[in-house]
Amino acid sequence: xxxxxxxxxxxxxxxxxxxxxxxxxxxxxxxxxxxxxxxxxxxxxxxxxxxxxxxxxxxxxxxxxxxxxxxxxxxxxxxxxxxxxxxxxxxxxxxxxxxxxxxxxxxxxxxxxxxxxxxxxxxxxxxxxxxxxxxxxxxxxxxxxxxxxxxxxxxxxxxxxxxxxxxxxxxxxxxxxxxxxxxxxxxxxxxxxxxxxxxxxxxxxxxxxxxxxxxxxxxxxxxxxxxxxxxxxxxxxxxxxxxxxxxxxxxxxxxxxxxxxxxxxxxxxxxxxxxxxxxxxxxxxxxxxxxxxxxxxxxxxxxxxxxxxxxxxxxxxxxxxxxxxxxxxxxxxxxxxxxxxxxxxxxxxxxxxxxxxxxxxxxxxxxxxxxxxxxxxxxxxxxxxxxxxxxxxxxxxxxxxxxxxxxxxxxxxxxxxxxxxxxxxxxxxxxxxx
Amino acid sequence: xxxxxxxxxxxxxxxxxxxxxxxxxxxxxxxxxxxxxxxxxxxxxxxxxxxxxxxxxxxxxxxxxxxxxxxxxxxxxxxxxxxxxxxxxxxxxxxxxxxxxxxxxxxxxxxxxxxxxxxxxxxxxxxxxxxxxxxxxxxxxxxxxxxxxxxxxxxxxxxxxxxxxxxxxxxxxxxxxxxxxxxxxxxxxxxxxxxxxxxxxxxxxxxxxxxxxxxxxxxxxxxxxxxxxxxxxxxxxxxxxxxxxxxxxxxxxxxxxxxxxxxxxxxxxxxxxxxxxxxxxxxxxxxxxxxxxxxxxxxxxxxxxxxxxxxxxxxxxxxxxxxxxxxxxxxxxxxxxxxxxxxxxxxxxxxxxxxxxxxxxxxxxxxxxxxxxxxxxxxxxxxxxxxxxxxxxxxxxxxxxxxxxxxxxxxxxxxxxxxxxxxxxxxxxxxxxx
Numbered sequence: 001x002x003x004x005x006x007x008x009x010x011x012x013x014x015x016x017x018x019x020x021x022x023x024x025x026x027x028x029x030x031x032x033x034x035x036x037x038x039x040x041x042x043x044x045x046x047x048x049x050x051x052x053x054x055x056x057x058x059x060x061x062x063x064x065x066x067x068x069x070x071x072x073x074x075x076x077x078x079x080x081x082x083x084x085x086x087x088x089x090x091x092x093x094x095x096x097x098x099x100x101x102x103x104x105x106x107x108x109x110x111x112x113x114x115x116x117x118x119x120x121x122x123x124x125x126x127x128x129x130x131x132x133x134x135x136x137x138x139x140x141x142x143x144x145x146x147x148x149x150x151x152x153x154x155x156x157x158x159x160x161x162x163x164x165x166x167x168x169x170x171x172x173x174x175x176x177x178x179x180x181x182x183x184x185x186x187x188x189x190x191x192x193x194x195x196x197x198x199x200x201x202x203x204x205x206x207x208x209x210x211x212x213x214x215x216x217x218x219x220x221x222x223x224x225x226x227x228x229x230x231x232x233x234x235x236x237x238x239x240x241x242x243x244x245x246x247x248x249x250x251x252x253x254x255x256x257x258x259x260x261x262x263x264x265x266x267x268x269x270x271x272x273x274x275x276x277x278x279x280x281x282x283x284x285x286x287x288x289x290x291x292x293x294x295x296x297x298x299x300x301x302x303x304x305x306x307x308x309x310x311x312x313x314x315x316x317x318x319x320x321x322x323x324x325x326x327x328x329x330x331x332x333x334x335x336x337x338x339x340x341x342x343x344x345x346x347x348x349x350x351x352x353x354x355x356x357x358x359x360x361x362x363x364x365x366x367x368x369x370x371x372x373x374x375x376x377x378x379x380x381x382x383x384x385x386x387x388x389x390x391x392x393x394x395x396x397x398x399x400x401x402x403x404x405x406x407x408x409x410x411x412x413x414x415x416x417x418x419x420x421x422x423x424x425x426x427x428x429x430x431x432x433x434x
Numbered sequence: 435x436x437x438x439x440x441x442x443x444x445x446x447x448x449x450x451x452x453x454x455x456x457x458x459x460x461x462x463x464x465x466x467x468x469x470x471x472x473x474x475x476x477x478x479x480x481x482x483x484x485x486x487x488x489x490x491x492x493x494x495x496x497x498x499x500x501x502x503x504x505x506x507x508x509x510x511x512x513x514x515x516x517x518x519x520x521x522x523x524x525x526x527x528x529x530x531x532x533x534x535x536x537x538x539x540x541x542x543x544x545x546x547x548x549x550x551x552x553x554x555x556x557x558x559x560x561x562x563x564x565x566x567x568x569x570x571x572x573x574x575x576x577x578x579x580x581x582x583x584x585x586x587x588x589x590x591x592x593x594x595x596x597x598x599x600x601x602x603x604x605x606x607x608x609x610x611x612x613x614x615x616x617x618x619x620x621x622x623x624x625x626x627x628x629x630x631x632x633x634x635x636x637x638x639x640x641x642x643x644x645x646x647x648x649x650x651x652x653x654x655x656x657x658x659x660x661x662x663x664x665x666x667x668x669x670x671x672x673x674x675x676x677x678x679x680x681x682x683x684x685x686x687x688x689x690x691x692x693x694x695x696x697x698x699x700x701x702x703x704x705x706x707x708x709x710x711x712x713x714x715x716x717x718x719x720x721x722x723x724x725x726x727x728x729x730x731x732x733x734x735x736x737x738x739x740x741x742x743x744x745x746x747x748x749x750x751x752x753x754x755x756x757x758x759x760x761x762x763x764x765x766x767x768x769x770x771x772x773x774x775x776x777x778x779x780x781x782x783x784x785x786x787x788x789x790x791x792x793x794x795x796x797x798x799x800x801x802x803x804x805x806x807x808x809x810x811x812x813x814x815x816x817x818x819x820x821x822x823x824x825x826x827x828x829x830x831x832x833x834x835x836x837x838x839x840x841x842x843x844x845x846x847x848x849x850x851x852x853x854x855x856x857x858x859x860x861x862x863x864x865x866x867x868x
Contacts, residue, residue: 161648163645167645211601214595
C-alpha cells in the first residue's frame with residue numbers, strides 16, 4: 001500500500017504563493033552591521049537603490065511575470081523579524097564578540113518592515129527602485145535580487161517533467177560535490193558562502209551550505225546568510241559593502257571631501273566595530289588610488305577584500321602596500337569574493353599560501369552553477385550579472401568606479417569627475433559574467 | 435511551519451523488516467515462460483539450484499548478516515501471486531500474442547509458493563541450495579540473487595549519513611543519465627532492462643527503468659522484470675535460459691543423447707512458443723559446437739542470444755552460420771546481454787548496424803553501476819559475479835561449459851566428459867567481472 005499525507009498533497013497542488021523570501025534574516029549579514037551604523041550616524045540620509053541587469057541580452061521581463069514579481073515583493077513587505085530571530089541576534093556572538101547589536105537597534109529591528117518599491121517594465125527589462133531612508137532602502141538589495149533570480153529559475157523549470165528535474169538536481173549535486181572533493185585537498189582553506197543574492201533558489205542554497213558544512217568541516221567557516229547561519233549553527237560572515245563609500249562620496253560637498261570620503265567611511269566603521277570586522281573594500285573608486293592616498297592607520301586594519309581586481313594581481317598589490325608600510329602580511333587577511341570558482345580558489349590559495357592569510361567568499365559559482373546540468377541546455381539557468389546598487393543619496397548621484405570599468409555604475413559625467421579626482425591607475429577592463 | 439506525517443515517520447523508524455522482494459512478479463519474465471513449459475513437459479523432474487559466488491574475494495557472509503538473509507528469504511516464501519497479477523498475466527499480450535499463458539497454468543500459479551531453502555555459512559560464504567520440483571526450485575533464482583545483492587548494498591550503506599547517501603544517489607543518477615544521452619545518439623537502438631538479479635536495489639532498478647523510458651522512448655522496448663513491466667506499462671522481455679539445455683543434458687542417458695540435448699530443448703520450446711520467442715541460446719556447451727551440429731531448421735528461428743562470447747566475434751560467427759545456411763541476416767535478430775555497458779553497446783550497435791537486427795539486454799551495468807559515486811570508495815558497492823545455477827537434475831550433475839571457461843559450472847569430471855562430447859572449439863577465457 002502507498003500512504004500519502006492528503007493534507008500536504010492538497011496544499012501542494014492548491015497554494016496561492018510559494019514565497020521565496022520567508023524571513024527578514026534571509027539576507028546578508030553585512031546589511032545588519034551597516035544598518036546599525038547608518039542608523040547611528042546617518043539617520044537622515046535618503047537613498048535610492050536600483051536594479052541593474054548587466055546581462056542586457058537576457059530580457060528579464062520576458063522571462064518573469066511582473067505580477068509574480070509583485071506578489072513576491074509584496075509578500076516580503078509583510079515580513080517582520082520574529083521574536084526568535086531578534087533574541088538570536090541579541091544573544092549570539094559574531095566574530096567572537098557578544099552583544100554586537102545594541103539593544104536599541106534590536107528594538108528598532110522589531111518595528112522594521114521593507115519600504116515601498118517602484119516597478120516598471122521597459123523594453124523587456126524591469127525598472128525597480130527602492131527609495132527612502134538609507135536604513136530601509138538598503139535592506140531591499142538582497143531579498144530583491146534573491147527573488148528575481150529565483151523567479152527566473154522557476155520560469156526555466158516550469159515546463160520540465162518530474163524526471164527532468166530529478167536528473168537536473170542530481171547533476172548539480174554531483175557537480176558541487178566534485179568541487180567539494182577538490183577543496184578537501186586544501187588543508188588551510190578558509191571558505192564561506194556568499195551566494196544569497198545570486199542563488200538558484202533558497203532550498204538549493206541551503207543544500208549547498210549543508211554540503212560545505214559536511215564536506216569541509218571547520219574549513220567552512222560560515223555563511224553570509226543570517227537565516228542559514230542561525231538555522232545551521234554557522235558563523236554569520238560579512239562586514240561592509242561599496243554603498244558606504246559610494247554614499248559618502250555622493251554627499252561630499254567638493255572634490256577635496258570626495259577624495260577623503262573613502263577614509264572617512266573607514267573611521268566611522270572603526271568607531272563602531274573592531275577586530276576581524278576591520279576589513280576594507282579598496283576598490284570602490286580604484287584600488288591604486290585608494291592605497292596611494294590611504295593614511296598609515298589603514299594598514300593596521302585586519303585585512304582587505306579586493307572585489308574587482310584579478311585576485312592574484314589584486315592581492316599582490318595589497319601585500320606590497322603592507323610591506324611598504326612595514327606591516328607583516330602573514331598577520332594580515334585577504335578575502336576574495338569576486339566571481340570565484342573552484343579553479344580560481346585553488347590557484348589563489350596556492351599562490352598566497354604561507355605568505356598571507358586568505359579567505360574565500362564563494363558566491364554565484366557556489367549557489368548557482370548548473371552548467372551541464374539541464375538536459376534542455378544551459379541558457380535558461382545560466383546566472384546573470386544582476387546587481388542592486390545605490391544610485392543616489394539625498395538626491396545626489398552615486399558612483400562606483402571599481403577596478404574593472406565593466407563594473408562601474410553611475411552617471412557618465414559624474415564618473416568622469418570621479419576619474420579626475422581618483423585617477424584611473426590600475427583599472428583593467430574584464431568581462432563580467434556573474 | 436514544518437509538517438511531518440507522524441504515522442509514516444513512526445513506521446519508518448520502527449519497522450521490523452523492509453522486504454526486498456514484495457511480489458512473485460518481481461522476477462524475470464523468462465522464468466514464467468520456462469515454468470509453463472517445464473510443468474507441461476517435465477513435471478516430475480527434481481532439481482537443485484545453488485548459489486555460486488564467482489567473486490570469491492568478496493566474503494559475502496561477512497558482509498551480510500545470515501539472520502537478515504533468512505528473514506528476507508522467509509518473507510519471500512510468504513508471497514503469493516495476487517489476483518491483480520494473475521489477471522494481468524492472463525489478459526496481457528506478450529510479444530504481440532494474447533493468452534500466452536494457459537488458464538490451467540494461471541490457476542496453478544495461484545497456488546504457487548517458493549519452496550524451502552537450505553542455508554549454511556562456510557568460510558565466509560553462503561551455501562544456499564533450493565531443491566524440489568524444477569517448476570518450483572527454478573523460481574528462487576531471481577529473488578534469491580536480488581535479495582543477496584540488495585542486502586549487500588544495504589550493508590554498505592548502513593553507516594552512511596543522510597548527506598553521503600544524497601550525494602551517492604545524485605552521482606549515480608547523473609552517471610546513468612550521461613549514458614542515456616549517449617544512447618540517444620543511436621537512432622535504431624533496441625534496448626531492454628535485464629538488471630533484476632544484479633540490481634543495487636529494487637527502488638534503484640525502478641528509477642533506472644523510468645530513466646530509460648523517459649530518455650529513450652520507444653527505443654527502450656521493455657524490461658525482463660515482470661512487476662516493473664506491469665506497473666510501468668512496458669513490454670515484459672525474455673525467452674529462455676541455460677537451465678533448459680543444462681537439465682536436458684544432465685538427464686541424457688548417454689553421450690549420443692547428450693549431444694542431441696541442446697536441439698531437443700529447442701524442439702520442445704518451438705512446440706510451446708513461436709515468433710519472437712524463438713531465440714536460441716547457443717553457448718551452453720560452446721557456440722562453435724552448437725552451430726556445427728545444429729539441424730537446418732534452427733536457422734529458421736528468429737535469432738540468437740550469444741551470452742558468453744565477445745559480442746562482435748560471437749555475432750559474426752552466427753551471421754556467417756546463417757549465411758552458410760542461406761538465410762538473410764538482415765531478417766534475423768541478435769540479442770546481446772553478457773555484461774554490456776555503454777561502450778560495448780555503442781561499439782556493437784555500430785559494428786552490426788544495417789547488417790543484422792540487434793537488441794541489447796542491459797543488466798548489471800544498468801542497475802548496479804555506482805563506480806565513482808561513493809565518497810568512501812568503490813569496493814563495497816562494486817557488483818559481484820553472483821549466479822544461482824542448476825547443479826543437478828534427478829540427482830545427476832548439471833554442467834555448463836559456456837564460450838568462456840571462466841563461466842563454466844559443474845563437476846570437473848563431468849565438464850571433461852562434456853568437452854569430449856561437444857569439443858572445446860572457440861572457447862576463450864575472459865575475466866568475468868559481472
